[in-house]
Amino acid sequence: MNKYPKFINDFIRMCSDGYQQGWHERNGGNLTYRLTDEDIQDTKYLLEVHDTSYPIGTHVPHLANAYFLVTGSGKFFRNVVLDPEASIGIIQIDATGERYYKCWGLRNHSVPTSELPSHLMNHEVKMLATNGSHRVIYHAHPANLIALTFVFALDDKVFTKELWGAATECPVVFPSGVGVVDWMVPGGKDIAVASSEKMKEYDAIVWAHHGLFCSGESLDITFGLMHTIEKAAEIIVKARSMNLPRINQINDEELRQLAKDFQVTLPDKFLS
Numbered sequence: 264m265n266k267y268p269k270f271i272n273d274f275i276r277m278c279s280d281g282y283q284q285g286w287h288e289r290n291g292g293n294l295t296y297r298l299t300d301e302d303i304q305d306t307k308y309l310l311e312v313h314d315t316s317y318p319i320g321t322h323v324p325h326l327a328n329a330y331f332l333v334t335g336s337g338k339f340f341r342n343v344v345l346d347p348e349a350s351i352g353i354i355q356i357d358a359t360g361e362r363y364y365k366c367w368g369l370r371n372h373s374v375p376t377s378e379l380p381s382h383l384m385n386h387e388v389k390m391l392a393t394n395g396s397h398r399v400i401y402h403a404h405p406a407n408l409i410a411l412t413f414v415f416a417l418d419d420k421v422f423t424k425e426l427w428g429a430a431t432e433c434p435v436v437f438p439s440g441v442g443v444v445d446w447m448v449p450g451g452k453d454i455a456v457a458s459s460e461k462m463k464e465y466d467a468i469v470w471a472h473h474g475l476f477c478s479g480e481s482l483d484i485t486f487g488l489m490h491t492i493e494k495a496a497e498i499i500v501k502a503r504s505m506n507l508p509r510i511n512q513i514n515d516e517e518l519r520q521l522a523k524d525f526q527v528t529l530p531d532k533f534l535s
């Protein structure tokens with residue numbers, strides 16, 4: 264692992280961590296990271312200049328010329344650590360924001376994740392909304408959260424309140440709540456547009472009957488957000504599996520106390 268700059272090693276480790284959590288069956292899930300200027304300098308010796316560019320499938324003008332480390336289409340997270348250069352790669356967006364160049368990795372004619380349009384549209388929205396601080400978009404298939412999309416209304420408030428009410432850390436870790444996108448065909452521009460609309464408001468978007476998209480400043484923060492939401496979903500599934508009525512939940516007054524003590528703002532629309 265040491266032959267790569269730290270951010271690549273951290274990215275590889277996150278792929279393994281996600282696989283070990285059980286979130287990446289087969290080639291499920293994808294991860295992208297927007298390089299800092301320092302990362303680009305540290306990686307100069309690896310990056311190749313190519314003439315050939317490829318269409319992104321959407322238009323992300325604010326990401327023009329940015330570099331991203333991405334997982335490859337059809338690649339298995341469990342194999343990333345064994346052969347990074349065949350499983351992941353670095354791309355650069357062209358000056359128009361409509362095409363990309365392959366600069367490193369993605370060996371044997373591999374291409375970036377099929378969810379590249381969703382990732383890049385989400386990156387663009389979050390970069391603009393956070394003054395550049397968000398750099399990571401992570402998509403996984405956590406089973407407990409997906410199970411909830413079969414029994415709860417596909418509604419931002421329903422999911423937010425259930426997750427906040429299940430574990431005390433939740434309103435502190437994701438104070439803006441979670442968004443929910445109805446079932447859609449993955450991999451195209453339509454779901455990318457629907458997700459990026461929600462990403463203007465939230466850092467986590469549930470894809471009904473499919474998985475979760477998370478955005479964050481760092482690999483650790485973004486993995487932690489995925490982990491926290493899935494843990495809360497697991498608690499809900501366990502509690503509901505006991506065949507006993509729920510008689511307690513973290514209530515709105517308690518959520519307000521948490522927000523005050525941890526200095527986060529919870530939107531009024533989620534509190535009665």
Ligand SMILES: [Zn+2]
Binds near residue numbers: 291402449473
């Ligand atoms: Zn997926």
